[in-house]
Each structure stands twice: as C-alpha cells, then as structure tokens.
Amino acid sequence: MSALQTLGDVVAVAFLLLGALLCLTAGIGLLRFPDVLTRMHAGTKxxxxxxxxxxxxxxxxxxxxxxxxxxxxxxxxxxLTAPVSAHMVSRVAYRRRHVRRDRLLVDEQHTAGQDRLYRGDEPADAPPEEPATALAERVRENREDGTR
Amino acid sequence: MTIVYWLTYGMLGGGALLALVRLGLGPSLLDRVVATDTLLVIIAAGLAVHAGLARDPTLVPVLVVVSLLAFVGSVLVARYIGGMLLRSADDGQDVGLPEAAEERAARASEGER
Known part of the structure; x- marks a missing residue:
C-alpha cells in the first residue's frame, strides 16, 4: 500500500512539475513573440x-x-472555453490590424474586408444588416466555394 | 520535497512575472487581454499546485471561479472592440480606436532605415 502511494506521489509530482514548466514557457513566449496571434499561441499552452x-x-x-x-x-x-475566447480575440486582432499580415502564409479573410454578412457573433445593438449587400456577399461566397 | 516546492512555485512565479511584463508593455489592448488570460490560468494552476502539494482541498472551488473569470473577461473585451469595429468602415480608427500599435512600430522602423 505504501509503495503504491509513493508511486502515485511520484507520478503526481511529475505532472505538477510538467504543468509548471508549461506555465513558464507561456511567459517566455508571451514576452518574446512578435504579434497577437503568436503570443496567443504561446499563451494557450x-x-x-x-x-x-x-x-x-x-x-x-x-x-x-x-x-x-x-x-x-x-x-x-x-x-470548452479556450477555443471560443481564442477565436474571438484573434478575429478582432485581425480586423484591428494587430496581426503581422506579411508573415501570414494563408490569409483567407483578406478579400472579405468589412463584414457585410453577419455570422451571429455581433452585438445586439449592431446596425442592421443591409439586405442587398448581404445577398451579394452570400452569392459571391457561394461562387467562391463552388470553384474551390 | 522541498526542491519540488521551490521548482514548481519558481516556474509558476517566473511565468506569471513574464506575463505581467507583457501586460505592462502592451503594446495593444489585445496583447494585454491575452496576457491577462494567461496570468489567470497561471494563478489557477498555482492554486491547484498548492492544493495538490499540501493535500488541501479547500481551494478547489476557487479554481472553478477563476477559470470562469478568465473566459468571461477575454470574451467581454473582444466583443466590446468587435462592436466598435462593426460601425467602422475600416479598422476602427474612424470610430475612435487608436492606430494599431504594430503598424506604428513598422512605420517607425522604416523611418529609421
């Protein structure tokens, strides 16, 4: 029994040490990386x-x-919550140009620019979606999806 | 066991300190949000480490609260800026948000050259 407990303690302490090491890496990454997305990558470890x-x-x-x-x-x-908050923060970071766009390999949002088509994550007091531009945007996106 | 105490709390404290430095340096609001998020996670990890090393389960409910708080805070700020951006035609400068710090830094480094 006591041998089993000692083994459990050793495993638990190893896990705790590894977790603390990851916290230290997150701090180093936050300090050294160049923009919001890469810092978020380090902070999510x-x-x-x-x-x-x-x-x-x-x-x-x-x-x-x-x-x-x-x-x-x-x-x-x-x-559950880490991907949700990371998605929201990175989306806003891209729109606010806090992202080094010259370092991106794939930039799928570049052509979109202003959001004319609402996707369900806008605040309740947002100005109403304009039907004509939203329809045009939706048709354009569907066409792009078809050619892809 | 003393070495384990020093190592874990040292690494957690170092990570928290570096996150605090990033929180102070910025340069943008979203960098600070990311740093605060990480700092709260490190605090939660520290509480869990204390609970584990001292075999003291009284702090475990606090963990649930702290992890909830981190999520609510970052989502709140992201939605706030996102709501301002929705009224803006470009990247938010025309509705009162400051110029993106990364662009300012890039222009400054080009001017030096």
Whole structure:
C-alpha cells in the first residue's frame, strides 16, 4: 500500500512539475513573440495541456471524489472555453490590424474586408444588416466555394 | 520535497512575472487581454499546485471561479472592440480606436532605415 502511494506521489509530482514548466514557457513566449496571434499561441499552452496535467496531478494527490469531480469540471471547462475566447480575440486582432499580415502564409479573410454578412457573433445593438449587400456577399461566397 | 516546492512555485512565479511584463508593455489592448488570460490560468494552476502539494482541498472551488473569470473577461473585451469595429468602415480608427500599435512600430522602423 505504501509503495503504491509513493508511486502515485511520484507520478503526481511529475505532472505538477510538467504543468509548471508549461506555465513558464507561456511567459517566455508571451514576452518574446512578435504579434497577437503568436503570443496567443504561446499563451494557450498552459491553458489546455498545462491545466490538464496539473489537474491530473492534483487529483492523484487529493484522493477524494468531490475534489476529483471539481478538478475534472475545471479541465473540461478550460477545453470548452479556450477555443471560443481564442477565436474571438484573434478575429478582432485581425480586423484591428494587430496581426503581422506579411508573415501570414494563408490569409483567407483578406478579400472579405468589412463584414457585410453577419455570422451571429455581433452585438445586439449592431446596425442592421443591409439586405442587398448581404445577398451579394452570400452569392459571391457561394461562387467562391463552388470553384474551390 | 522541498526542491519540488521551490521548482514548481519558481516556474509558476517566473511565468506569471513574464506575463505581467507583457501586460505592462502592451503594446495593444489585445496583447494585454491575452496576457491577462494567461496570468489567470497561471494563478489557477498555482492554486491547484498548492492544493495538490499540501493535500488541501479547500481551494478547489476557487479554481472553478477563476477559470470562469478568465473566459468571461477575454470574451467581454473582444466583443466590446468587435462592436466598435462593426460601425467602422475600416479598422476602427474612424470610430475612435487608436492606430494599431504594430503598424506604428513598422512605420517607425522604416523611418529609421
């Protein structure tokens, strides 16, 4: 029993150390990378893998079902929310030109420019979509999808 | 065990400190949002590490709150700027947002050459 517990402790401490190392890498990446998208790439390392490792390590050490369920909840919540917030922030960053466009390999939003076709992530008090331009935009997108 | 304490808290503290430096330097609002997000995640990781190393489950509910807070904060700021951009014809300068810091830096470095 005690040998098993020691083994569990060693594994848990290794997970905790790895997670802490990922947090340190995130800080270094945030400081060294050139624009918002690359900084976000560095900052998301501890958001998913680091938090997962630390949660597993903590769950092994804590050994109680209530704590384990709550740590599992935090991990699942991180995996659900990290892509959503990253998507929203990077979209705004592109529109605000906080992205080094000369360093992009693929730039699919470049032709779109102003959003004339609403896609469901605009605020409730946004000015109404203009039907004619939205229709033209939709037809253009459908044609581009067909040729692709 | 003491070495493990020093190593984990040292690495977490170093990461948090570097994220704070990025939070202070900017240069744009979105850089600060990304830095705050990372900082909150590191704080949550620190709480979990403390709970794990000290075998103390009282801090675990705080973790849920902190991870919720990080998500709500970054999405809120992104939606706020996105709403301003929607009224703008270009990249937001005509509705009162400042010039993108990356463009300003690029122009400054071209002027030096």
């Amino acid at each position: 501890p958001q998913v893998l680091g938090v997962l490792l630390i949660m597993v390590g903590g769950a092994i050490r804590l050994q109680g079902w209530s704590a384990t369920w709550m740590l599992l909840l935090v991990a699942v919540f991180q995996m």
